[in-house]
Amino acid sequence: MNMIEVEHIAKSFGKTEAVKDVSFEVHTGEIMGLLGPNGAGKTTTIRVILDLFKPDRGRAEILGGVMDESKLNRIGYMPEERGLYQDIPLERCLTYLATLKGMSPSAAHSRLDELLRRFELTDNRKKQVKTLSKGMQQKAQIISTIIHDPDVIIIDEPFAALDPLNTQLVKDLMGEMRAAGKSILMSTHQMHQVEELCDRIVLIDKGMTLLYGDLQSIRRKYSGEEVLIRTRGAMPELHGVAGISPHNDAVKLSLEAGTTPNDLLRQLLENGAAVERFELAIPELDEIFIRVVKGDVR
Amino acid sequence: MSKLMRVAVNEFRTNVMKRSFLLALLSLPLFLTFSIGMGMIMESVTSSKKPIGFVDQAGVIQSLEMPWLDTDAESIEVRPFTTLEEANAALQAGQIQGYFTIPADYLETGDVDLTIVDEVSDRAQAQFSRLLRYNVVLESEPGMAVRITKGLDLIVQSPDGSRTYPEGGPPFSLTLPLIVSAGFVFVLLMSAGYAMGAVAGERESRTIEVLVTSIPPGGLLRGKLLGILGISLTLMICWALIGVGAVWAGARVFDSPWLQQATIDWGSLGAVLLIALPNYISALAVMIMVGSTHHS
Numbered sequence: 001m002n003m004i005e006v007e008h009i010a011k012s013f014g015k016t017e018a019v020k021d022v023s024f025e026v027h028t029g030e031i032m033g034l035l036g037p038n039g040a041g042k043t044t045t046i047r048v049i050l051d052l053f054k055p056d057r058g059r060a061e062i063l064g065g066v067m068d069e070s071k072l073n074r075i076g077y078m079p080e081e082r083g084l085y086q087d088i089p090l091e092r093c094l095t096y097l098a099t100l101k102g103m104s105p106s107a108a109h110s111r112l113d114e115l116l117r118r119f120e121l122t123d124n125r126k127k128q129v130k131t132l133s134k135g136m137q138q139k140a141q142i143i144s145t146i147i148h149d150p151d152v153i154i155i156d157e158p159f160a161a162l163d164p165l166n167t168q169l170v171k172d173l174m175g176e177m178r179a180a181g182k183s184i185l186m187s188t189h190q191m192h193q194v195e196e197l198c199d200r201i202v203l204i205d206k207g208m209t210l211l212y213g214d215l216q217s218i219r220r221k222y223s224g225e226e227v228l229i230r231t232r233g234a235m236p237e238l239h240g241v242a243g244i245s246p247h248n249d250a251v252k253l254s255l256e257a258g259t260t261p262n263d264l265l266r267q268l269l270e271n272g273a274a275v276e277r278f279e280l281a282i283p284e285l286d287e288i289f290i291r292v293v294k295g296d297v298r
Numbered sequence: 299m300s301k302l303m304r305v306a307v308n309e310f311r312t313n314v315m316k317r318s319f320l321l322a323l324l325s326l327p328l329f330l331t332f333s334i335g336m337g338m339i340m341e342s343v344t345s346s347k348k349p350i351g352f353v354d355q356a357g358v359i360q361s362l363e364m365p366w367l368d369t370d371a372e373s374i375e376v377r378p379f380t381t382l383e384e385a386n387a388a389l390q391a392g393q394i395q396g397y398f399t400i401p402a403d404y405l406e407t408g409d410v411d412l413t414i415v416d417e418v419s420d421r422a423q424a425q426f427s428r429l430l431r432y433n434v435v436l437e438s439e440p441g442m443a444v445r446i447t448k449g450l451d452l453i454v455q456s457p458d459g460s461r462t463y464p465e466g467g468p469p470f471s472l473t474l475p476l477i478v479s480a481g482f483v484f485v486l487l488m489s490a491g492y493a494m495g496a497v498a499g500e501r502e503s504r505t506i507e508v509l510v511t512s513i514p515p516g517g518l519l520r521g522k523l524l525g526i527l528g529i530s531l532t533l534m535i536c537w538a539l540i541g542v543g544a545v546w547a548g549a550r551v552f553d554s555p556w557l558q559q560a561t562i563d564w565g566s567l568g569a570v571l572l573i574a575l576p577n578y579i580s581a582l583a584v585m586i587m588v589g590s591t592h593h594s
Contacts, residue, residue: 050511069514077511083504088312099304100512144508 001028001064003152003183004049009058010207011044018044019055020207026152026183031174033198034187037293041207042187043080046154049185050077063152073102076150078158080187082141086130090121093129094144101148108147115143119169134161142170146177153177156187171197191286201285205293215285222288226254226281227261229268236271238264250277301513302521309525313492314532322488323533326481327540349375350422351385351397356404359433366428366448374422376429389415395422400430470545470560475570481537482574486581489530493582496522497590519590523583530578 004026011019019041026032036042047053049060051067063071085093091112098108116122119139124132132140138161145155158174159167174184174197188194194201195215203211211218229235230250240259245252253264261280268275283291299307313319352359359378367373377394379385385397396414404410410430412418432447439446497519500506509518548557 052507052510072512072514075511077508079504079507081504081507083500083506083508085312085503085505096304096308097508097512099299100301100509102301 002026002061003028003063004032004185005059005061006045006049007059009045009048009055009060011041011048011053011055017207019048019204021058022202022204022207022209023058024202024209024212026185028183029178029181030199031178031184031186031197033194033201034185034204035189035191035194035201035289036204040205042204043156044207045204046077046079046156046185046187049154050075073148074151076101076145076148076153076155078141078145078153078155080156082137084129084137084140084144087128089126090129090132090140091116091125094140094147097144098147101150103148111147111149112143115147118173119143119166135163135166138162139166139170142173146173151182153182153184154187155184157189158186159188159190159193167193191284191289195285203289203292210292211288218288219282219285222291223280223282226252226283227264228252228277228279228281229264229275230277231268232274232276236268236273238267240264247281252281302517302524305509305513305518305521306524306528309492309496309522310528310532313525313529318491319529323536325488326484326533326537327544329484345419345421346395347374348395349377349393350418350426351377351379351388351394352400352426353379353382353385353397354400355402356400358400358404358437359430361433361436362429364425364429364432365444366432374419374425376426386413389413395419398426398430405434470556471563472566474562475566477541478567478570479574481534482578485530485533485537486578488533489526489582490585492526492529493523493585494589496526496586519583519586522586523579526582526586527579530582 002025004024006025007023009019009022010017022041022045024032024034034042034045044053048055049062049067051060060066063074065071084090085096094112095105095108098112099105103111112125113122116125119142121136121139121143124136129137129140142155142158145153158170162170171193174186177184178199186194186198198215200214201211201218202209228247228250235251238253240256240263241253242256243254245254255261255264261278265275265278268278362376362378364373364376377388379388379397382399385394385399388394389397396412396418399411399413401407401409401411412423428447432443435446436443497506500509513521545557545560548554549560
């Protein structure tokens with residue numbers, strides 16, 4: 001079942017087209033990465049999904065229909081612009097936000113105890129929010145997003161300001177939520193986190209969907225254009241190679257259009273090279289990101 | 299508790315815990331105390347209690363008694379001088395505020411001269427004027443002199459006689475609705491800051507997006523309005539309690555007859571509340587909406 005459905009949405013502000021044509025779906029129990037450079041239209045897309053903006057064209061649905069009041073308590077949203085009440089104690093701030101998500105104060109307190117313990121914030125519960133570090137405030141923000149056990153979580157840069165330990169903590173939590181059947185739409189620039197966490201991604205730029213699909217397929221799609229080779233002794237001269245660059249103990253060869261990895265391997269063997277390593281270079285996600293956004297590849 | 303009420307309670311609690319609320323709470327009593335205090339100080343400064351002199355060339359003032367005065371505390375000493383030179387010397391020496399000269403043809407012309415250096419208080423002038431009138435009448439109608447000098451002891455009353463107002467300004471029951479109206483104006487000024495900042499503050503603290511994905515915007519605004527109304531009501535109740543305390547102290551401690559006769563005209567008070575309350579709520583709602591359109 002699709003928990004979020006975005007179909008050809010467009011949104012303009014005056015003459016600025018923030019989103020031109022974006023489509024994707026988020027299924028039950030998956031983590032979807034919403035990627036794109038700054039100003040790509042990610043935040044506007046999220047705001048259209050949440051009905052904070054009405055789309056000029058297209059359709060955005062969440063939890064099986066357009067956003068309405070009955071769905072507010074089933075959604076957890078951590079916006080790009082972080083916000084907690086700075087002048088009140090952390091506990092009061094989080095309890096208030098939890099009760100606005102339909103929790104009773106007693107249920108909110110009990111769940112809060114659990115989450116504060118897990119995020120190691122118990123000792124800070126009585127402190128004013130403004131006295132907490134950025135990382136602590138980020139953890140508090142994450143708590144306020146998930147405290148009411150939402151079915152759909154839309155989260156913008158969840159790992160910002162977190163140290164490796166807390167990053168792992170949040171990743172574990174997101175993995176647990178996915179296992180519990182929650183759907184997560186995560187907007188981030190941290191590609192290695194996306195590679196570790198996301199089942200599928202949608203990459204948008206200039207308000208358009210550039211890439212959409214599951215991570216493995218996308219990475220496979222962009223492999224085959226480069227190979228990693230290590231030979232014992234000098235490497236013979238090869239045809240159909242656009243560029244060579246060192247890569248750890250091997251070299252990475254970029255293939256010219258029309259040249260396949262098989263062609264290269266055949267040339268090596270015909271030239272009597274002692275091949276110790278020959279593998280397709282699977283591009284990292286950030287590499288694909290840069291290539292797609294720069295327009296090298298579509 | 300509904301989300302709307304939670305927003306209202308949070309708005310109330312957050313603002314009432316601030317120091318600015320305490321300032322707002324004390325502002326009206328302090329303002330009134332300051333105004334009344336300044337008035338009293340000005341009165342005491344401008345109302346000199348120095349004696350007033352006179353030179354009677356017409357020989358009309360035979361008695362310096364002032365039997366129309368209820369207490370001696372109300373009187374200013376009236377000092378007779380036999381010659382203008384003596385009166386002038388006393389004035390130059392600062393012993394008297396000024397002196398009146400009653401010319402020999404006073405009874406024909408009614409003219410009286412007043413000689414001053416700075417000014418003579420209204421009270422001193424009124425007192426001398428009465429003393430002169432008293433002495434003129436005393437000679438021809440001794441039995442009526444006090445009555446004529448004192449004038450009316452006016453009591454204003456309603457047609458059915460159920461309400462009576464003593465002379466000397468409007469009664470407390472008529473003044474109270476005016477005070478309550480002024481209180482509404484004051485509380486509107488005080489709560490304007492809360493109203494304008496209700497949503498703008500959420501924008502500044504960047505909580506607005508989280509809020510509008512938790513409660514519909516209409517509910518958020520109504521909750522804010524309710525919270526600020528609670529703050530205003532708290533201010534009004536505190537001011538009312540301070541006012542009751544002040545009336546009690548005025549009546550019991552300072553023996554003010556005006557406050558001792560204080561009653562409440564519930565009809566007038568109700569009419570004021572009926573008009574002021576909806577207007578106040580509308581004004582607050584407009585201010586919250588204006589504040590919510592503000593982009594920082």
